[in-house]
Amino acid sequence: xxxxxxxxxxxxxxxxxxxxxxxxxxxxxxxxxxxxxxxxxxxxxxxxxxxxxxxxxxxxxxxxxxxxxxxxxxxxxxxxxxxxxxxxxxxxxxxxxxxxxxxxxxxxxxxxxxxxxxxxxxxxxxxxxxxxxxxxxxxxxxxxxxxxxxxxxxxxxxxxxxxxxxxxxxxxxxxxxxxxxxxxxxxxxxxxxxxxxxxxxxxxxxxxxxxxxxxxxxxxxxxxxxxxxxxxxxxxxxxxxxxxxxxxxxxxxxxxxxxxxxxxxxxxxxxxxxxxxxxxxxxxxxxxxxxxxxxxxxxxxxxxxxxxxxxxxxxxxxxxxxxxxxxxxxxxxxxxxxxxxxxxxxxxxxxxxxxxxxxxxxxxxxxxxxxxxxxxxxxxxx
Ligand SMILES: Cc1ncc(COP(=O)(O)O)c(C=O)c1O
Numbered sequence: 351x352x353x354x355x356x357x358x359x360x361x362x363x364x365x366x367x368x369x370x371x372x373x374x375x376x377x378x379x380x381x382x383x384x385x386x387x388x389x390x391x392x393x394x395x396x397x398x399x400x401x402x403x404x405x406x407x408x409x410x411x412x413x414x415x416x417x418x419x420x421x422x423x424x425x426x427x428x429x430x431x432x433x434x435x436x437x438x439x440x441x442x443x444x445x446x447x448x449x450x451x452x453x454x455x456x457x458x459x460x461x462x463x464x465x466x467x468x469x470x471x472x473x474x475x476x477x478x479x480x481x482x483x484x485x486x487x488x489x490x491x492x493x494x495x496x497x498x499x500x501x502x503x504x505x506x507x508x509x510x511x512x513x514x515x516x517x518x519x520x521x522x523x524x525x526x527x528x529x530x531x532x533x534x535x536x537x538x539x540x541x542x543x544x545x546x547x548x549x550x551x552x553x554x555x556x557x558x559x560x561x562x563x564x565x566x567x568x569x570x571x572x573x574x575x576x577x578x579x580x581x582x583x584x585x586x587x588x589x590x591x592x593x594x595x596x597x598x599x600x601x602x603x604x605x606x607x608x609x610x611x612x613x614x615x616x617x618x619x620x621x622x623x624x625x626x627x628x629x630x631x632x633x634x635x636x637x638x639x640x641x642x643x644x645x646x647x648x649x650x651x652x653x654x655x656x657x658x659x660x661x662x663x664x665x666x667x668x669x670x671x672x673x674x675x676x677x678x679x680x681x682x683x684x685x686x687x688x689x690x691x692x693x694x695x696x697x698x699x700x701x702x703x704x705x706x707x708x709x710x711x712x713x714x715x716x717x718x719x720x721x722x723x724x725x726x727x728x729x730x731x732x
Contacts, residue, residue, distance in 0.1 A: 407506045417555040427474070429477070484640070627650070
């Protein structure tokens, strides 16, 4: 077989294409009715009061951090096992990311380590539901309440996941939850993101932040006439288009099926890879229903040293494996800011062991079988 099997990819069908074409033929191609419909359906699905969609997960994070008032001189706590934008979005606002080490098994922030990193400047905790496995939200919320901190969930990997009985996105244990709709995620709008919240105050700020800080309803000054609008703070053009929102609505209808398929593939992988001598497989804690954005394997000691070669061999055999993630503070930009290597040993060890193997709803039985066989083949030779 020569076909390259990526670690993740979108699932687009004829219904999705039809939904997009309909918008292209309509009066509104941006900020029309599809945006509001997508937001309503997303909020309903997650069980939150409000959803505001953005043109990326990164802009959604930026908006959520802005809405809680994160600014110059503030610190926020997050995990280094994440995509850089979780931390970057706070730096956009002049705040300082403080990295807390992760659990060895899930790669999620270790709640027991959070309190020791809280200072007088800490304003926010950003748990990242790595690979779709929810963090221990009850504990994190208790710490946040004890120190009067905000919580924004980076759930870019976790649409469709549950913590205990509540859907990620319901914001039962947080102020806001952020999703990404990049093509490798659970549903896609090409590029896109969203913030979910139950608080009207945040909702209004998010709407304005998305469009230059402008409002057409609540004014500080006397309106000059019907045309009047006011820019009350510095916002951005972070708007999603109706073309994307139509795709999002159509994708959302299939989300449960996508999750089901992901979990079915995970079951097959788990059965095939359980107790193998080469690597550990992902776990699901008793409070978690994972949305399985990724299937991160963690190499055993002997194979950890051989990761570079193993990765190359897997790629040579057309497996589009990937690594999630290089600890954020190892990046040259963060090193130049003064972050030292060694500050989160579990995260560094996790990075040195981790490889994400292909997992996406469009995988055929043949693809799944091929991935399993090739992995065994490559490790046997290592
Ligand atoms: C954990 C995490 N946070 C944030 C983002 C940023 O999302 P986007 O790529 O939609 O800007 C991503 C996307 O890769 C992510 O995986």
